[in-house]
Amino acid sequence: MIKLGRDLGSCSRIGREYFFSERDLLDIWQAQRAMPTSSQGQAVNVKGFLSDVRLQRSLLSLSQKKRRGQ
Template sequence: MTDDEDKLGAIYTAEEVAGQLRITRRALIKFARDIGACSRVGRTYLFSAQDKLDIWQGLRAEPIRYHGRAVHVPAHQSPLNVSRSLQALLAKKSKGSAKKADAGLSAHEKRQRLRREREARVARMKSFQPKRMDE
């Protein structure tokens, strides 16, 4: 066994991970592709142990805020939640401008633009570093 095999660890199928996380296979694949936490070989999606942890962190819910009954402590923002917030802000601001920008483009050029935007969002999400509680 080589060092690379030791570092990689166990590999799981989409069915195994979906069963462990108690979500559907399709929801798992869609979510994992959005955050870049899966590998694909043909039509087969594979997940490492770290991918499973990344997906689990992305699925975490924000705490309920009680009015005046507890001190508000900001929750750990997962990269996916940060990405969703950014998408919501950008969608509100650029809705009309995106339609204007797409007016003279072919379908292929529109797909390329959307792919570049998606790659930029994933890059921003991957570079996100949450604040540590001990700092």
């Protein structure tokens, strides 16, 4: 579970301990589900949502990017 959480960015780590929110567990569960198919046998696109940790990391990386010309 920890490996899946780390790979998906769906867990928090403090020291050697890993913590999972309800949203993190739902992200992991969604990632492990088989892709649903339509009645014609084509894969259906299902959008997930960002976990709190992934959202925080994305916002942090966006705020740390240097602008061109500076």
